[in-house]
Amino acid sequence: MSLETHDQPIGAFDSGVGGLTVVQAMRELLPSEDILYLGDTARVPYGNKSPETIVRYSREIMTYLNKYKVKAVVVACNTASAHALSVLQKESNVPVIGVIAPGVEAARAATRNKRIGIIGTQGTIQSCAYQNLLQRLEPDISITAVAAPLLVSLVEEDWLSHPATQLILEEYLAPMKAAKVDTVVLACTHYPLLKPLAQRVLGPEVVLVDSAQNAAGALAGVLQNHGLNRAASSEAGRITICATDLPAQFSRLAERFLGQRIEAIRCVTVG
Amino acid sequence: MSLETHDQPIGAFDSGVGGLTVVQAMRELLPSEDILYLGDTARVPYGNKSPETIVRYSREIMTYLNKYKVKAVVVACNTASAHALSVLQKESNVPVIGVIAPGVEAARAATRNKRIGIIGTQGTIQSCAYQNLLQRLEPDISITAVAAPLLVSLVEEDWLSHPATQLILEEYLAPMKAAKVDTVVLACTHYPLLKPLAQRVLGPEVVLVDSAQNAAGALAGVLQNHGLNRAASSEAGRITICATDLPAQFSRLAERFLGQRIEAIRCVTVG
Numbered sequence: 403m404s405l406e407t408h409d410q411p412i413g414a415f416d417s418g419v420g421g422l423t424v425v426q427a428m429r430e431l432l433p434s435e436d437i438l439y440l441g442d443t444a445r446v447p448y449g450n451k452s453p454e455t456i457v458r459y460s461r462e463i464m465t466y467l468n469k470y471k472v473k474a475v476v477v478a479c480n481t482a483s484a485h486a487l488s489v490l491q492k493e494s495n496v497p498v499i500g501v502i503a504p505g506v507e508a509a510r511a512a513t514r515n516k517r518i519g520i521i522g523t524q525g526t527i528q529s530c531a532y533q534n535l536l537q538r539l540e541p542d543i544s545i546t547a548v549a550a551p552l553l554v555s556l557v558e559e560d561w562l563s564h565p566a567t568q569l570i571l572e573e574y575l576a577p578m579k580a581a582k583v584d585t586v587v588l589a590c591t592h593y594p595l596l597k598p599l600a601q602r603v604l605g606p607e608v609v610l611v612d613s614a615q616n617a618a619g620a621l622a623g624v625l626q627n628h629g630l631n632r633a634a635s636s637e638a639g640r641i642t643i644c645a646t647d648l649p650a651q652f653s654r655l656a657e658r659f660l661g662q663r664i665e666a667i668r669c670v671t672v673g
Numbered sequence: 674m675s676l677e678t679h680d681q682p683i684g685a686f687d688s689g690v691g692g693l694t695v696v697q698a699m700r701e702l703l704p705s706e707d708i709l710y711l712g713d714t715a716r717v718p719y720g721n722k723s724p725e726t727i728v729r730y731s732r733e734i735m736t737y738l739n740k741y742k743v744k745a746v747v748v749a750c751n752t753a754s755a756h757a758l759s760v761l762q763k764e765s766n767v768p769v770i771g772v773i774a775p776g777v778e779a780a781r782a783a784t785r786n787k788r789i790g791i792i793g794t795q796g797t798i799q800s801c802a803y804q805n806l807l808q809r810l811e812p813d814i815s816i817t818a819v820a821a822p823l824l825v826s827l828v829e830e831d832w833l834s835h836p837a838t839q840l841i842l843e844e845y846l847a848p849m850k851a852a853k854v855d856t857v858v859l860a861c862t863h864y865p866l867l868k869p870l871a872q873r874v875l876g877p878e879v880v881l882v883d884s885a886q887n888a889a890g891a892l893a894g895v896l897q898n899h900g901l902n903r904a905a906s907s908e909a910g911r912i913t914i915c916a917t918d919l920p921a922q923f924s925r926l927a928e929r930f931l932g933q934r935i936e937a938i939r940c941v942t943v944g
Contacts, residue, residue, distance in 0.1 A: 444726050445716050450829070455715050455918045528921060555826045558721075566840040573837070647726045650799060 408632050411436035411642070412621070413472030415463045418446035418645075419558070419652075420591030421478030422659035424501070425641065427618035428476070432625070434632050436639040438470055439478075441656070442672070444646035447554055448481040449523025449590070456525065460486035462673035464494065472496060473630050476621055480522050480589045480613060484529035497624045504616035505587050506535045512609040513585040516540065519578035520547040522589030523554065532589055546581040550574045550590075557592040558655065563599055571596065571603050578604070585609045595659070644668045679903050682707035682913070683892070684743030686734045689717035689916075690829070690923075691862030692749030693930035695772070696912065698889035699747070703896070705903050707910040709741050710749075712927070713943070715917035718825055719752040720794025720861070727796065731757035733944035735765065743767060744901050747892055751793050751860045751884060755800035768895045775887035776858050777806045783880040784856040787811065790849035791818040793860030794825065803860055817852040821845045821861075828863040829926065834870055842867065842874050849875070856880045866930070915939045 412432075414425055418441050425439050440463055442448075448456050460482045467475055474497045477483045477490065483500030491498045509518050520532045527549040536543055552570055561567045578586060586608055588594060594612045601610060625631045632639070641664075643656060648669045657664050683703075685696055689712050696710050711734055713719075719727055731753045738746055745768045748754045748761065754771030762769045780789050791803045798820040807814055823841055832838045849857060857879055859865060865883045872881060896902045903910070912935075914927060919940045928935050 444722065446721075450717075450920055451715065451918050452920045524920075524922075551830055552823075552826050552832075555823050559822055561823075566837045566844070569837040569840065647722050649721055649723045649795075651795075 407473055408630060409436075410471050410473040411438045412474050412476065413438050413440070413467035413470070414476040414478045415440040415442065415467065415482070416479040416591055417441070417448035417481070418443050419656050419659045420554070422656055423591050423594045423612070423614040424476060424478035424617050426659070426661045427614040428621060429641065431618045431622050434635045434637070434639050436632075437641045438467060438472060439641065439643050440466060440670070440672070441643070441645045443649070443652065447523070448479060449525045449554060450551060451525065453485040453525070453529065456482055456485040457489055459673070460490055461493070464490055466670070466672045474499065474621065474624060476617060477501065478591055478617065480591060481525040484526045484531035497628060499617065499621050499624055501591070501613040501617040502531050502535065504620040505589060505611055505613055506532060506539065508611045508616045509536070509585050509587050510540060512611060513543075515582070515584045516542060517544045517546070517581055517583040517585075519575075519581070519583040519586040520545065520589050521550050521574060521578075521586060521593070524549045524551050526589050532587060544581065546578050546583055548574050548577055553596060554590065554592045557595050560658070562595055567596070568599060568603065571599055575600065575603050583608065585611060588612045642668070644670045646670060646672055678744055679901060680707075681742050681744040682709040683745050683747065684709050684711070684738035684741070685747040685749045686711040686713065686738065686753070687750040687862055688712070688719035688752070689714050690927050690930045691825070693927055694862050694865045694883070694885040695747060695749035695888050697930070697932045698885040699892060700912065702889045702893050705906045705908070705910050707903075708912045709738060709743060710912065710914050711737060711941070711943070712914070712916040714920070714923065718794070719750060720796045720825060721822060722796065724756040724796070724800070727753055727756040728760055730944070731761055732764070735761055737941070737943045745770065745892065745895060747888060748772065749862055749888065751862060752796040755797045755802035768899060770888065770892050770895055772862070772884040772888040773802050773806065773860075775891040776860060776882055776884055777803060777810065779882045779887045780807065780856050780858050781811060783882060784814075786853070786855045787813060788815045788817070788852055788854040788856075790846075790852070790854040790857040791816065791860050792821050792845060792849075792857060792864070795820045795822050797860050803858060815852065817849050817854055819845050819848060824867060825861065825863045828866050831929070833866055838867070839870060839874065842870055846871065846874050854879065856882060859883045913939070915941045917941060917943055
């Protein structure tokens with residue numbers, strides 16, 4: 403492995419800003435790595451689109467990231483991980499990490515009563531990617547899966563503790579409370595911002611598993627295994643944010659998800 | 674004008690299913706016309722995207738519709754009408770009708786106290802297309818414009834009378850009630866389905882203007898002026914529905930907007 407490969411950036415993508423919660427977690431865990439993030443804001447959201455379309459979009463984004471010689475790619479989007487991960491892994495020369503397997507592992511580790519809830523977009527829930535993997539690893543587990551298509555818009559609008567958001571969340575989470583789950587997977591990169599409200603609705607004893615931290619952990623493991631880690635340095639790595647569309651409020655929104663100031667966002671074309 | 678031109682279809686497009694409310698109104702007013710509808714479901718929604726991206730998408734769709742020799746095009750989408758109509762009209766060989774001018778005319782006709790509310794997507798409201806046209810035609814009018822980004826998702830999820838939808842609508846409409854408007858323009862093709870709830874929130878004395886009927890009326894006028902009407906016939910015209918993505922629930926959703934059974938939906942690629 404040449405020194406150059408160590409220094410290449412890590413690619414990450416999502417339909418929009420949600421994946422920046424994953425970038426934030428990557429940043430905390432792997433501070434010296436350069437990160438190249440692409441948000442497909444011209445075609446956001448992915449959660450209500452067909453598997454075929456999600457595979458096409460994900461392939462186009464991989465082609466874009468590969469032009470910048472990324473050494474690994476994080477699919478920082480649950481819907482794309484559900485529909486496209488295996489295709490991307492098959493076609494890619496560099497490791498590709500999704501958010502689903504890390505989330506499943508974290509949920510297995512967290513549950514005590516073997517009752518797990520999963521909340522995500524229509525696409526993620528209908529794909530059964532979480533349900534199938536959990537069932538395969540823990541055949542005696544009981545799963546309550548709920549599609550929650552309204553939450554992405556509510557998060558993007560910053561209605562994080564609005565009474566309407568609470569009402570909607572109570573409705574989505576009611577089957578999980580009825581099933582007495584002790585662990586809920588927030589299976590969408592937008593949902594970490596709803597964690598405080600979801601915790602209030604579910605009660606303090608329920609463990610909430612979010613994609614961001616677990617995916618960052620999985621990435622760290624893969625870099626280690628492949629000897630791809632960048633040498634520790636006093637200087638922080640560079641974060642480059644690209645988006646396929648830049649609507650008026652985009653930087654403000656992106657900063658909220660990333661949890662830090664963003665100097666510049668590049669508008670790029672993919673596909 | 675050859676007979677062939679009369680018999681060519683009318684094109685119509687929207688970001689997704691919303692424009693089918695316009696198609697339904699066109700159907701009622703012009704029953705013998707063939708209609709070719711394109712819903713850009715692979716890139717829906719448009720309301721949160723930049724003007725540049727909306728112009729690009731609209732141009733690509735016009736190229737697609739022109740391949741089928743449409744005799745006129747209805748931009749059955751408020752955001753695309755706001756950002757792209759003048760460009761499309763400049764570049765097109767056939768008449769292009771938007772939804773904004775007809776909505777403005779209907780609002781002018783309806784108001785008695787010259788206080789008008791406009792509710793639409795972020796893109797439509799920020800473009801000021803409604804506000805500027807109204808102000809130019811009626812300089813002494815008072816306008817209350819509200820961006821309501823959550824309503825499209827609520828309509829697509831069929832939460833038309835859910836308590837959360839009522840709560841959200843009450844919040845969006847509060848400035849209009851405070852301004853004592855007597856007329857509200859529903860400036861998004863999704864909103865006709867929220868008419869009953871909006872009427873309940875605003876009270877029975879407020880007139881709700883929707884895009885669908887007024888755009889169909891404007892189209893009828895344009896066809897008349899250009900001598901483009903198809904000869905009346907006992908046989909109803911054909912409605913062809915195309916979409917750029919076909920997610921699982923799409924036909925059911927489309928039928929709800931069109932108000933009738935759809936035999937087949939063609940999945941097509943534009944751009």
